[in-house]
Structures are given as structure tokens and as C-alpha cells.
Amino acid sequence: MSQRNLTLLTDLYELTMMQGYFKEKDANETVIFDAFYRSNPSGNGYAISAGLEQVIEYIKDLSFSEDDVDYLRTTGLFEEDFLEYLRKFKFSGDIYAIPEGTVIFPREPIIKVIAPIMEAQLVETALLTIINHQSLIATKTARVVYAAAGDGVMEFGLRRAQGPDAGIYGARAAMIAGCVGTSNVLAGKMFGVPIKGTHAHSWIMSFPDELTAFRHYAKLYPTSCILLVDTYDTLKSGVPNAIKVFQEMREKGIALTNYGIRLDSGDLAYLSKKAKRMLDEAGFTDAVISASNDLDETLINSLKIQGATINSWGVGTNLITSKDCPSFGGVYKLAAVLDKKTGQFTPKIKLSENAEKITNPGNKEIKRIYNRETGKIIADLICLTGETLKESDSLLLFDPIETWKKTYLAPNTYTIRDLLVQVFKGGECVYDSPAVMDIREYCKKELSTLWEESRRLVNPHQVHVDLSKALWEMKNQLLDSYHYNNP
Amino acid sequence: MSQRNLTLLTDLYELTMMQGYFKEKDANETVIFDAFYRSNPSGNGYAISAGLEQVIEYIKDLSFSEDDVDYLRTTGLFEEDFLEYLRKFKFSGDIYAIPEGTVIFPREPIIKVIAPIMEAQLVETALLTIINHQSLIATKTARVVYAAAGDGVMEFGLRRAQGPDAGIYGARAAMIAGCVGTSNVLAGKMFGVPIKGTHAHSWIMSFPDELTAFRHYAKLYPTSCILLVDTYDTLKSGVPNAIKVFQEMREKGIALTNYGIRLDSGDLAYLSKKAKRMLDEAGFTDAVISASNDLDETLINSLKIQGATINSWGVGTNLITSKDCPSFGGVYKLAAVLDKKTGQFTPKIKLSENAEKITNPGNKEIKRIYNRETGKIIADLICLTGETLKESDSLLLFDPIETWKKTYLAPNTYTIRDLLVQVFKGGECVYDSPAVMDIREYCKKELSTLWEESRRLVNPHQVHVDLSKALWEMKNQLLDSYHYNNP
Structure with a gap:
């Protein structure tokens, strides 16, 4: 892939929006985008993340050649000052991701991009193409x-x-x-x-x-x-x-x-x-x-x-081709915008008639909770960045929709693992992708952290992906305030 | 695509078979392979051929780099004399193909490769990958x-x-x-x-x-x-x-x-x-x-x-993704082997319990028969190369399985078009691929040669693909002789 430059491998609207941000906004504000998916392919009980190495190569290689800029000019859509900006374009943001070969579940951020909005917007399409494809085939193969x-x-x-x-x-x-x-x-x-x-x-x-x-x-x-x-x-x-x-x-x-x-x-x-x-x-x-x-x-x-x-x-x-289900359905959604005055991220939410299409707002992390004795996954907990959990405390998990469904974990009966690792920092790659055969070994271990009931092919048990209390409250406040403002 | 060399984009068995031909046969005999497909995707009444330009680029670019040869050596499967052969490898054969954007039907050769068996074998996988993918998406799009x-x-x-x-x-x-x-x-x-x-x-x-x-x-x-x-x-x-x-x-x-x-x-x-x-x-x-x-x-x-x-x-x-049918199912089968003594092609057939998996033997052409008045397709006729049809003669078409189903065409009521055009001659490309927007115009005209009954989305009328009498007789002789030899 590194032999080809894929910078133009993007939907046109990413570029027209970029020019929009360039022209119509005072600042190239820092934002957070989450890449996640909504349901497991083929009726499976989990998915396997794959494609990160190629996403990293793509981000490293991002640059518009003179040829690319000349082509964009011919479309008549872009102005010279924006084309000049593209000529110097370089990705300068941070990226966090779940390592390849990891067992993943719906609605949790597989990749989190924190970058100026123009950069974060550009990478959407190719990032999704790569992650969607490889995660799909990895999951089917499993x-x-x-x-x-x-x-x-x-x-x-x-x-x-x-x-x-x-x-x-x-x-x-x-x-x-x-x-x-x-x-x-x-x-x-x-x-x-x-x-x-x-x-x-x-x-x-x-x-x-x-x-x-x-x-x-x-x-x-x-x-x-x-x-x-x-x-x-x-x-x-x-x-x-x-x-x-x-x-x-x-x-x-x-x-x-x-x-x-x-x-x-x-x-x-x-x-x-x-x-x-x-x-x-x-x-x-x-x-x-x-x-x-x-x-x-x-x-x-x-x-x-x-x-x-x-x-x-x-x-x-x-x-x-993952014949029975040939697409993965990963999406890339705006989760927060940095408020320059306060230095804090303002959470953003996308509403929908369809409850499962409502996004999780804010700057988030994923904590995977394992049974300390068996090493099996109990649940994933999506938290706000900065929340701390201690294994020596008790932990109350609850279903984000049917909130009366609760699970109490006694202290020292579970272990916690942060799933997202940093792969880019200020535009520089800070992550070494393992060799494929090493990822394969890791993936085998990952699969062993699933209960047998989640691995079976038909009607598998769905692993819980819960929200922390803080995230759940923030999300509901945003939902309520929207309805209040739009009676 | 031309930025990447795809010579190694092949199944391993193509290379092990090539070495087999190299080592175990007296000669790198000339053979004919046909690429064809067996049924239309998505229950459609036809398919649209696409991908030829990329096949041509692939064939033109075929060459094993030192790096490729070094990699193959590490597998332990190949001997030095064969690796030396690969180092000098160049495609030297002839290729005929149906132009992109053409309406095509099951069982007719979309691409015919006439080349020394080692060369013809190597190109199988990538040729199918390219043609299968693009023809699939073109058909779904139609x-x-x-x-x-x-x-x-x-x-x-x-x-x-x-x-x-x-x-x-x-x-x-x-x-x-x-x-x-x-x-x-x-x-x-x-x-x-x-x-x-x-x-x-x-x-x-x-x-x-x-x-x-x-x-x-x-x-x-x-x-x-x-x-x-x-x-x-x-x-x-x-x-x-x-x-x-x-x-x-x-x-x-x-x-x-x-x-x-x-x-x-x-x-x-x-x-x-x-x-x-x-x-x-x-x-x-x-x-x-x-x-x-x-x-x-x-x-x-x-x-x-x-x-x-x-x-x-x-x-x-x-x-x-052509979601309901994400693969095209094109295959690549040996149709004939040149007998050096006679200078004639000996037809080859692949048997199968499954009648539709039995291949059509010999060196073949496709003649498309149109109604002279309406310009609509009456049928395709697969003939042996060299057979001549005259529009001023009458023409009797018959179903190759239910042979009592016959259609008689009176003289001068139909027109004939040869579908296969030469794209490589002695290893040199002799064909200019049209621009995509020109292929698009051509494809629109092609679709207008179908009766409305063959275009509808559900249960379309299947256009007849018949065999000439000479081809039908050759095929049945081969089938009979096999059963005679293997009682």
C-alpha cells in the first residue's frame, strides 16, 4: 500500500467540508471523532479489529501532490487559498486505537481521532474503508x-x-x-x-x-x-x-x-x-x-x-467476501469540539429516531472488565477520559437503556484493562505494529477471553457494553436539553 | 494500479504448477484457457463485462523482480533453474476479450488466453480477481x-x-x-x-x-x-x-x-x-x-x-459490495492443447456430475445474433474458431441440452457480430482501452439491445447461449469417448 499514495482516496464531501471549515470558520478547531460500529456482522457475538497498520501507513503518507492539487482545481469547486493549504497539508493530530486482533463489540470507539477539524474530517473515508474491510474479514474468519x-x-x-x-x-x-x-x-x-x-x-x-x-x-x-x-x-x-x-x-x-x-x-x-x-x-x-x-x-x-x-x-x-454479510458498517462520528476559552471539550451528540443510532458524546475511553479468576470478559465500560476505576473498589454496571438491569462486582474480583492505545501524538506515529503472525497469536488469546456462549455461531450471548455513570448522565443531559430547546 | 507490481498476486498453486510444467513436461506447450462465468449475479438476466483495462495493465507489467525471486526461494518449494526462468519471464501469448461495457451471458468466454501453458497458468488468479470484481459491480449497478x-x-x-x-x-x-x-x-x-x-x-x-x-x-x-x-x-x-x-x-x-x-x-x-x-x-x-x-x-x-x-x-x-451477491463466480478453464505435430488444437473437457460444470472444449468464438429489424439480441452462438456464418443464409439455433428446442432464422432477418476482439498478439498489446465515460456510453447502447423482459429485476427472461452444431458434436464426442474409456 505504501507504494501508492491514497490521499485522494476520500469522498468529495470531506474536501468540500474542509474548504468550508477553512473559509467559514474562525478557527481550525480541535475536535474528536470516534470510529465505531453498530452491530456484529453475520449475527456473531463479537468482532475482531483489524487494519490498523494500514490506517497508520495511510496517515503517515498523507500529502497532496502537485498532480492532486491540479486535479482538484479542474473540478472548479476549490479556491486557490484552500488549494495552497492542501499543498502543505500534514496530519498533526493524536490518534488512539484498539490494537489489531482484539475482540471488540458494538458502539465502542475502535479508533479515536483528536485533531484540527479539517484533518480529522479528511481521514474519515479511507480510515473507514480500511478498518471496515479488514475487521469484516477477520470476524468472518473467526x-x-x-x-x-x-x-x-x-x-x-x-x-x-x-x-x-x-x-x-x-x-x-x-x-x-x-x-x-x-x-x-x-x-x-x-x-x-x-x-x-x-x-x-x-x-x-x-x-x-x-x-x-x-x-x-x-x-x-x-x-x-x-x-x-x-x-x-x-x-x-x-x-x-x-x-x-x-x-x-x-x-x-x-x-x-x-x-x-x-x-x-x-x-x-x-x-x-x-x-x-x-x-x-x-x-x-x-x-x-x-x-x-x-x-x-x-x-x-x-x-x-x-x-x-x-x-x-x-x-x-x-x-x-464475507458472503452472508459483506460489509462491516463502521461509522465515524463527531463526539466533541474543543472550547478554546475553557480548554475543555464540549460534547456533541447526533440524534436519531432510532435509539441505537444516537451517538455517545465526549472524550471517551474503554475499560474492559475481566473476571479475575477465569480471565473471561464480564463487560466493556465506556468512560469519560480521566475517570479512574480501582480494582479494589466495588463496581456497579448498568444497562444504558434498561437501567434497572444492574451487575454488582465485589472488590478484587475483577481486573480492568484500557483498550485504546495511542498510535499518533502530534502527528507523529508512536506505535509499532506487530508482525501479522504475532497479531495472530494475540488474537488467539483474545478469543479465549470470551465465554463459549459468546463464541457460538447462532444466537450468541451478546457481551455488555455499558456506559459509566458520568458518561450516561452527560448523554442524557444532552438529549434532554435538545428536546427542551426544540419543543 | 500500474504503480504497484502485481506479478505475485497469484495463488501459490499457479507457481507450483508452472514449475511442474517446467520440470516434468518436454515442452512449454501452447494451450487455450477460457475465462467465463456460470450464472448471472443477483438473479439478473445478463451481466456487464468490466475490468479489461486493468487486466491489460497487469499483463503488460508482468515481471518478477529480484525481490520476488528471493522471496520465492525462501519458501523452499522452487529450484534454481525455475527461478532463473521466472527472472526472465515475459508474457508472449495472444489474448482475446469481450470489450468492457458489453452485455454478457453465462458460459461464453469473456477472455480467451492462447499462450505457452506456464504463462497461461500464471495469469489465472489475477485475471479472475479483476474481471470478477468489476463485472460484479457493473452488473449490480445496471x-x-x-x-x-x-x-x-x-x-x-x-x-x-x-x-x-x-x-x-x-x-x-x-x-x-x-x-x-x-x-x-x-x-x-x-x-x-x-x-x-x-x-x-x-x-x-x-x-x-x-x-x-x-x-x-x-x-x-x-x-x-x-x-x-x-x-x-x-x-x-x-x-x-x-x-x-x-x-x-x-x-x-x-x-x-x-x-x-x-x-x-x-x-x-x-x-x-x-x-x-x-x-x-x-x-x-x-x-x-x-x-x-x-x-x-x-x-x-x-x-x-x-x-x-x-x-x-x-x-x-x-x-x-453487491451485497446480496458479493461474488461473480468467473472461472478459468483449459479448453485445448496444441498438438505440435499436427499444428491443431486438441480439445480438452472437464467433466462433472453437475452438467452445467462441464466445460466447452476447443478454440472458440462467440457470435451474437441480433434481430435485424429491432436490433435486439436473439441469442449468442458459441462456435469453433474458423466457422463462418453468413447473414444471407438461414440459421438453425438449438438448445444444447434440450436439443428439440429449435429456433429457425430466415436469411437476411438477422445480423451477426463477433464479440471477442484481440487485445494481445505475441505478447504485445494491440488494443487501446477506451476512456471510462466512452465505455459508459457504449454500455448504455449495449443495454438497449436487450429485450425489456431480460432487463427486469425479478425472473428476467434468460437469453439463449447456444453452441454451433460443430462445437456441440465435438463436445458430445468427447463426453462419449470418456465414458467409453472408463466403463
Whole structure:
């Protein structure tokens, strides 16, 4: 991504609003924007944050080239003094974010931008594009990996991804959330993640017959010999020919370590069981049986229940596009404006007929509350910045809508963790993104902080995201005062 | 895209197969691969081809850098002689393709690659990624534009796109298929397409009140003054304040040309009708009423039926992700292998239990048959290369499965057009991609060659894609001979 400058990757209205702020306001006042999302994709009980490294690269690279400025001039919308401002544009603000691979929940700020309004406004679109995409694919992957119940899941979706980036950064997100490898070679190079793959039907078809094709493949890749068995007839031709080749390898004294078959069509439950029996009878009891045909978490789950003997899953289209829910729905909303006179942030709220679309005002932090004994998440608490909680105090949590729903936590029975970490300070990046495989390890631990009831695929328990008393009161005062002012 | 080299944007198995061909075959034999798709997305009656320009750029740029080769070496899968081959790799084949913006149908080759097998194999993944993505979004857009029935549709989806490319090239595809503009500034710059937009809720919220925010916006953008009216209360606050501002503009003698309101939440049918009445009563009968809240073709259609007075549509998430069907399903299959001795292509077929997954063998062309009088498409006929049809002859079309379904065309009642054009010859590009706005014009004409019954959104008439008698016979001989050889 750093090879391309994405400064113009923005909605036009960000630029017209920027010029508006430039022309019509006395000051480029400091504001706070929160990026958050409203509901988990695919009916899941949580999401996985991903994309922060690319957001950081984007912010670092922000600058309008002469070419960009010339282009903007041609639109006829912008005046020279504003274009001159763009020429010198540099991001100068602070950014806080939840680290990649973290389990996240609706309505909590994933990224908080504190910056002059013109800068904070510009970054909205690209920031959302990146976070929405990668968090979506990471969350979908977590579902698929959960369904595979310990079997390896490979990301095989590049050809069905929504363009090159969707393939590249989708593979990145899939690795973060637990895939064991990707077929995407460029993603392997860029992110240092394992790449996987075998051969296609065209390999088989380019030889006079299937057996010859298998033999050539086995000769060349004896230590990674997964043969695709469905080109002509899986049980009558593919599996018997594969067994013949494995027998020949055994006779030649070749150690059979990573070998087996791939099923890519037909009734995977039936075929895998039949193939397993044939392989077992020939003495190949540890052969890999991999499958790869329009799989998703529901199908994998169903195949497991049917006793399919598949132990390796190649998941393509449905993962790389998050087919049942192909967008994440992250938004970016104004939360506060700095009052220069007082030096305090004035909280801002967006109203809506729809209660869940009303924003949380003010400068906020997120405190994650864990059960001290189990390490599992009890709830997330959105607080105002500066509020302090002590683990040695008791803590009363309450539902922000149905406020009579309360949870009392006794002192020293819980631990608290601040989720937002600073990534930019005065325009300078103060955060090192971990390697993708390290984020993957961290994500695995994160998933273990969820109760099993929040991980299940259907009707998961929804983790509570509560507001601190101070934030709840501020929000309700703002709501009341608006209605008072607008009878 | 040309700023990045995408040579490694491929599935690993393309490279392992390439090495296989390199090591295990006597020759880098010339083959034919067809890229085609099996069913129209979203239950549509056709698709729109898009992405060819980016495929051409990708093919032109193909070359492995030292860095790429070094990375491949680290995988331990490749031998030095093969890596040396990659270092010198250059595409040397021929490519034929259906021009962008063309109406296309299932099972016909959109792109035909004739090249040494190693080269033809390498390009599979990226070619499919690009074509699948852009054709998907173009097809979805054609549906949305159809539902809007002459109103302008703007592409507003960047923030929900699956990564930067999905936003950029999705906007390109949306413009090809009939959007009047995009919010995506980078797409505007790259493709010379109109960019559109107004302001967000944050603009309103950053001012002390809505009226002040509107006044400032109107002052700055008097000739493009679409005011977002739902930040606080659409009918009690937003629309009255907008009318006040339009009145002030009128009083100042400002010509009101492109002005109006944008609805972004609530009941769009109800609100648009109420708003229209309020605007009309104040004398603003030509105000634009635009809407933009999770719209798609079904919702637009429903709003039209309900008499909503919206005349401009901003469509985001559902268009840029093709939400109901987020993948196109294009595949790339071996169709023939050149026999060096005879100089003839030996046709290849992929069998499947599933009749529609059986491929069409051989070196093929597509002839589109139009009704000479109406200019509407009668059918597409997939022929073997070299077959000649004369418009002065009669033509008998028949269904390739239910062969008793026949259509007889009398001489001189139809016209024939070859759909595939050559884009690469011996590795050199021989095709100039038209400008996106020119493809858009062409696409509009293409859509007019469809009968209305094939354009409707639900249960459209499926246009026939037939096989020539010669191709049909070759295919059935291959099918028979396979079963004969494998009793």
C-alpha cells in the first residue's frame, strides 16, 4: 500500500467540508471523532479489529501532490487559498486505537481521532474503508475457524475477492483471525505469512491421463503431495489413482509426511467417508483429506455433524467476501469540539429516531472488565477520559437503556484493562505494529477471553457494553436539553 | 494500479504448477484457457463485462523482480533453474476479450488466453480477481440504475468497500454501468469521471445550530447546494431550515440551479412526500430531493411504487459490495492443447456430475445474433474458431441440452457480430482501452439491445447461449469417448 499514495482516496464531501471549515470558520478547531460500529456482522457475538497498520501507513503518507492539487482545481469547486493549504497539508493530530486482533463489540470507539477539524474530517473515508474491510474479514474468519474445531483452515479466495486489495488485505485479516495459511503469494511476501496450495484441474487435464498427472506431481513435490481427485470421477478414478501413486512412493521408500487428497466438488460428506475408507484400507491412515467447494462456517459445521472425515479446509469465496454479510458498517462520528476559552471539550451528540443510532458524546475511553479468576470478559465500560476505576473498589454496571438491569462486582474480583492505545501524538506515529503472525497469536488469546456462549455461531450471548455513570448522565443531559430547546 | 507490481498476486498453486510444467513436461506447450462465468449475479438476466483495462495493465507489467525471486526461494518449494526462468519471464501469448461495457451471458468466454501453458497458468488468479470484481459491480449497478428509471444514481460506497481497490475499481465499474457520478475523488482523478457530494452530519454538528451550518454551506457552494436535513429532525428542523436558506438565497438574487435536500434516515417515502409539499409551498418546485440510506434496486423500486418524490439516489454499501451477491463466480478453464505435430488444437473437457460444470472444449468464438429489424439480441452462438456464418443464409439455433428446442432464422432477418476482439498478439498489446465515460456510453447502447423482459429485476427472461452444431458434436464426442474409456 505504501507504494501508492491514497490521499485522494476520500469522498468529495470531506474536501468540500474542509474548504468550508477553512473559509467559514474562525478557527481550525480541535475536535474528536470516534470510529465505531453498530452491530456484529453475520449475527456473531463479537468482532475482531483489524487494519490498523494500514490506517497508520495511510496517515503517515498523507500529502497532496502537485498532480492532486491540479486535479482538484479542474473540478472548479476549490479556491486557490484552500488549494495552497492542501499543498502543505500534514496530519498533526493524536490518534488512539484498539490494537489489531482484539475482540471488540458494538458502539465502542475502535479508533479515536483528536485533531484540527479539517484533518480529522479528511481521514474519515479511507480510515473507514480500511478498518471496515479488514475487521469484516477477520470476524468472518473467526467464525469459520471456530466451525473447523481445530482443523486447519486455508484462505483460498483471491480469485473471488473484490479486487487486488480485497485479496491482499483480506488474506492478512484471515491470517490474523486464525487461518493457517493463504494461497495468496503476494500476501505471503508482504506479511510474512505461510502460503499454501497444490494444483488445479488444469494440471490434470494437461496430461494424457490422471495417473500420469499425479505421478509427475508426486515426483516433484513428494513432501507436499495433496492430489486433487475430482477431475474425472472422485471414487472410481481420482482416489484409486492417488492411492496407486502413494503406494509407488511407499515402495520407493519415500517418507509420506504431508500427503493426501483434495475434494473440490460433489457430496463432501459421502465422498470423504468413502475416500477415507479406501485410504485406510490401503494403509494410508494419516492421509490428509482436504476439501474446498464453496465452504463456509455453516457448511463446515454441518459436515462435521455428518461425520465427514475432512481434516483440512480450503475456504474461498464465502470467507474473502464475507458472503452472508459483506460489509462491516463502521461509522465515524463527531463526539466533541474543543472550547478554546475553557480548554475543555464540549460534547456533541447526533440524534436519531432510532435509539441505537444516537451517538455517545465526549472524550471517551474503554475499560474492559475481566473476571479475575477465569480471565473471561464480564463487560466493556465506556468512560469519560480521566475517570479512574480501582480494582479494589466495588463496581456497579448498568444497562444504558434498561437501567434497572444492574451487575454488582465485589472488590478484587475483577481486573480492568484500557483498550485504546495511542498510535499518533502530534502527528507523529508512536506505535509499532506487530508482525501479522504475532497479531495472530494475540488474537488467539483474545478469543479465549470470551465465554463459549459468546463464541457460538447462532444466537450468541451478546457481551455488555455499558456506559459509566458520568458518561450516561452527560448523554442524557444532552438529549434532554435538545428536546427542551426544540419543543 | 500500474504503480504497484502485481506479478505475485497469484495463488501459490499457479507457481507450483508452472514449475511442474517446467520440470516434468518436454515442452512449454501452447494451450487455450477460457475465462467465463456460470450464472448471472443477483438473479439478473445478463451481466456487464468490466475490468479489461486493468487486466491489460497487469499483463503488460508482468515481471518478477529480484525481490520476488528471493522471496520465492525462501519458501523452499522452487529450484534454481525455475527461478532463473521466472527472472526472465515475459508474457508472449495472444489474448482475446469481450470489450468492457458489453452485455454478457453465462458460459461464453469473456477472455480467451492462447499462450505457452506456464504463462497461461500464471495469469489465472489475477485475471479472475479483476474481471470478477468489476463485472460484479457493473452488473449490480445496471440493476440499481434500471430501478431508478431515469433518475441519477450516485456511487457513494467507498467507506464500505472491501479495501481501497474495491472502492476505486468499484467506482470505475459503477460509472461504466450508468452511475452519473461517484463520491470517490481518487477514482475521479484516475478515470476522468464526475465526482459528487455535499456534506455530512459532522458539518452540521460542528456549528452552533443547523441553520447556521446551512447558511455557511450555501454561502460557499451556492451552485451545488444540497443540504442534509436529518441531523436533528427532518420535518421540524431540517427542511424548514433548508427552505429558510433557499429563501435567503432567492432574496439575494442568487440563481437557484442545483439545490435541494438530502434525506439520509427515516421513512424515505413519507419524508420525501412531506418535504416535497413543504418545498413546493415555498415555491421551490425544482429542488432536488436526494436520498441515501442503505438503498438498493429493490428499495428504490419500492419507493417509486409508493410515490416517493426522490429524484436523485446516492447508493453506497449495497452497490459497492453487491451485497446480496458479493461474488461473480468467473472461472478459468483449459479448453485445448496444441498438438505440435499436427499444428491443431486438441480439445480438452472437464467433466462433472453437475452438467452445467462441464466445460466447452476447443478454440472458440462467440457470435451474437441480433434481430435485424429491432436490433435486439436473439441469442449468442458459441462456435469453433474458423466457422463462418453468413447473414444471407438461414440459421438453425438449438438448445444444447434440450436439443428439440429449435429456433429457425430466415436469411437476411438477422445480423451477426463477433464479440471477442484481440487485445494481445505475441505478447504485445494491440488494443487501446477506451476512456471510462466512452465505455459508459457504449454500455448504455449495449443495454438497449436487450429485450425489456431480460432487463427486469425479478425472473428476467434468460437469453439463449447456444453452441454451433460443430462445437456441440465435438463436445458430445468427447463426453462419449470418456465414458467409453472408463466403463
